[in-house]
Amino acid sequence: MTIMDWMMAVLRFAAVASVCPRIVPRDEWGARLPKLVTEMQNPVTTVVIHHTASPAYCATTADCIAAMQSMQVYHQDGNGWDDIGYSFAVGGDGRVYKGRGWNRIGAHAPPYNADSIGITLIGDWSNEAPPKVMLDAVEWLIRCGVDTGRIAPNYQLVGHRQVRHTECPGNGLFAVIQTWDHWVQDPAPPARRPGLEHHHHAEAAAVAPLLVVPETPEPQTPAAAAGLYDPSTPDAEQAVEVVEVRPLNKRSLWDRLVTIWEKEAMRQAAIARREELAALQQQDAS
Structure with a gap:
């Protein structure tokens, strides 16, 4: 420098x-x-x-x-x-x-x-x-x-x-x-939410049909892919993890690491979703 x-x-x-x-x-x-x-x-x-x-x-x-x-x-x-x-x-x-x-x-x-x-x-x-x-x-x-x-x-x-x-x-x-710069009367929707929409690997796509639509009265109801990992889908999470009992080449090792990373991302998304639902329930109760 x-x-x-x-x-x-x-x-x-x-x-x-x-x-x-x-x-x-x-x-x-x-x-x-x-x-x-x-x-x-x-x-x-x-x-x-x-x-x-x-x-x-x-x-x-x-x-x-x-x-x-x-x-x-x-x-x-x-x-x-x-x-x-x-x-x-x-x-x-x-x-x-x-x-x-x-x-x-x-x-x-x-x-x-x-x-x-x-x-x-x-x-x-x-x-x-x-x-x-x-x-x-x-x-x-x-x-x-x-x-x-x-x-x-x-x-x-x-x-x-x-x-x-x-x-x-x-x-x-x-x-x-309302008098401050950047205040808007009609807010644009959030640019991102925690969930699978930011992950585009095949393993994530395989889970998508088992996801649930957010912001619905019955969040446990299976529906078309919405891009959010819900804690009610443990079977989907398990389906992502494929254990191979054989030596891993470089490519399969990479795929395995990607799978582990995506599972952690989905777990974090599920936790964030639970907090959102808890906040919503708290507001509805007040």
């Missing part, structure tokens, strides 16, 4: 640092370990804005830390999720708290979970707008995501109510985000 290259790298870092807010890491707010981690591709195409309603607004860092811990306990123990559902949370102290972060699929707005960042503003914003310090932190965080390649430059901004049947993020907050 030349001196000029080094100087340009420093300038780029300084430019990003000037935009990105400090994000409170998980260990600083006392987060539990996640039960499971499902990686997410960046950049995402959607930013979903939420409010917590409960926990209530937190004005101090101590209260915001308590709110983060309370949310994680409820999401893991009450909802049965792998972790706190949101990507990030913003407190009344103006700080951004890391939930699942930039690179992990959240559980906050199915079916957009695999292609979105979910940002929640701690408090109930049904009847009033959040303080400016919170709104500024959200805008800084989004700008940081774009500048660092985590959020697509042409992202769409939506309120939770636009993609699920809910009052979230509250009328007060929703009125504010």
Whole structure:
């Protein structure tokens, strides 16, 4: 690296640092370990804005830390999720708290979970707008995501109510985000979902007829291939694994490795799907 290259790298870092807010890491707010981690591709195409309603607004860092811990306990123990559902949370102290972060699929707005960042503003914003310090932190965080390649430059901004049947993020907050750049009235469907649509090998195609249609009232009903691996299809998973009791040549070894990789991808997709269904059931019950 030349001196000029080094100087340009420093300038780029300084430019990003000037935009990105400090994000409170998980260990600083006392987060539990996640039960499971499902990686997410960046950049995402959607930013979903939420409010917590409960926990209530937190004005101090101590209260915001308590709110983060309370949310994680409820999401893991009450909802049965792998972790706190949101990507990030913003407190009344103006700080951004890391939930699942930039690179992990959240559980906050199915079916957009695999292609979105979910940002929640701690408090109930049904009847009033959040303080400016919170709104500024959200805008800084989004700008940081774009500048660092985590959020697509042409992202769409939506309120939770636009993609699920809910009052979230509250009328007060929703009125504010409607004035922001990138807010859209009619959200485009998610660009990707966890599932087999991103895998094109023959083994995956063989499983397709046994898959189920997502978002149906009876998700256990067999139907035409929908591209999602459902946990109700263990027979299909077993059918993919063909054990050959003979020496493996280079090509068959490659095919075997591909099969193992695809099985893991399908397992992760099934886990993500279970979280989406759990989130949907929780919202319907509330």
